[in-house]
Amino acid sequence: MSNGGYLPFFAGCSADFEGEKFVAATRSERNQWKNKRKRRRAYFLWFVVLVIGFAGVSLVAWKYYNRLVFQKEADNLANGPELIRQVKANQFTDKAIDEYLRKTGFVGSVYIEDQGDFVLEKSYGDADFETGRVNDLTSSFYIASAQKAIVGTALLQLVDRGLIRLNDPIDKYISGFPNGKKITINNFLGHTTGLKPRREGKKPITPEGILWMMKEAGIKSAPGKWNYADDNYTVIGYLVQMISGMPLYDYMERNIFIPAGMTGAGFYPTFDANRTKTNSYLRTKNGMVSVPLKQDFSQLFGAGDMYMTAKDLMKFDEALLSGKLVSETSLKRMFRKGPGKYGVGFYDLNSYYISRGVLGGYEASNAFTKDHKKTIILLSNARTKAKSHYQYTKDILDIMNKN
Structure with a gap:
């Protein structure tokens, strides 16, 4: 009887212990998954920032380049004949x-x-x-x-x-x-x-x-x-x-x-x-x-x-x-x-x-x-x-x- 009385208790303790192990394992895994998700999110955010930054710099550079080209073309159109005469005069x-x-x-x-x-x-x-x-x-x-x-x-x-x-x-x-x-x-x-x-x-x-x-x-x-x-x-x-x-x-x-x-x-x-x-x-x-x-x-x-x-x-x-x-x-x-x-x-x-x-x-x-x-x-x-x-x-x- 006495043995019969203790068996359920130890059996319960074993089960609880295993459950706690399972819960602990689950928490650890969840924490690992959370950390992984945080790292992935951080990597993604950094990637997005880098992409946006690169795109922004490229856009500014492109606009500046186009402005230089446009200005040069405008100057050539406006002053082309003068520049040609100036070069000719400088030579003669x-x-x-x-x-x-x-x-x-x-x-x-x-x-x-x-x-x-x-x-x-x-x-x-x-x-x-x-x-x-x-x-x-x-x-x-x-x-x-x-x-x-x-x-x-x-x-x-x-x-x-x-x-x-x-x-x-x-x-x-x-x-x-x-x-x-x-x-x-x-x-x-x-x-x-x-x-x-x-x-x-x-x-x-x-x-x-x-x-x-x-x-x-x-x-x-x-x-x-x-x-x-x-x-x-x-x-x-x-x-x-x-x-x-x-x-x-x-x-x-x-x-x-x-x-x-x-x-x-x-x-x-x-x-x-x-x-x-x-x-x-x-x-x-x-x-x-x-x-x-x-x-x-x-x-x-x-x-x-x-x-x-x-x-x-x-x-x-x-x-x-x-x-x-x-x-x-x-x-x-x-x-x-x-x-x-x-x-x-x-x-x-x-x-x-x-x-x-x-x-x-x-x-x-x-x-x-x-x-x-x-x-x-x-x-x-x-x-x-x-x-x-x-x-x-x-x-x-x-x-x-x-x-």
């Missing part, structure tokens, strides 16, 4: 001009353009031969009498505003000139006043002092005869200053330089402090000779005390010819040829206009054809007596017309 015309300038030993900066075909913007030689500092596109040069066209433009602006008339006698604005009731503003612009030139000094002088010396010099001839003199544009600069009510330099800055975008232009008081300034030399058979400017620039008020880069002169031309600076009537007056083939700051040399100046070793010229398509701007800080900028301009125009 501007290369020929570059070789010509190098062969002749030109020193300075140039801006040469055949509109729609090519642009040669380049610098040659040294800005300072003592230190070896070379000229570059930011180099500043005195432009001497080439500035007369710019100062003349300032006066024509006042004409456009009705503040002065070109046929007015100078006596209406400045008294004391001999023949002052007969000499007109036009005569000063065209160098036909008939006044004797004063003797330019080397010491500082005021604009009023220059005017006083002009009055004292007296009369050489009746108004109308060609007699070039810097002092005529000193009077023009003085009139701009007097009528506008502001110093000439301030007027030029506000009404010429800024509207035209001539960021490198200025007047002699700031030249020496300008890190882009060039020094003055003369090219001779024996090499470069330093030509320091001993004259005080106050002697050149309105007539030769301005400096700038070649690009600044180009910007002046663009603003002038586009009507940004003066009216169409004033523009015509500027190029109307008078005695000496002179208009207002420009000479009329048949197929082109040119403004030119020489000061020490500096020589400047600003020329463009009458159809405004060809531009030749030359600024040099080491001029040579053997070849003037007139000859340089003529030779370069010949090269441009042959190619």
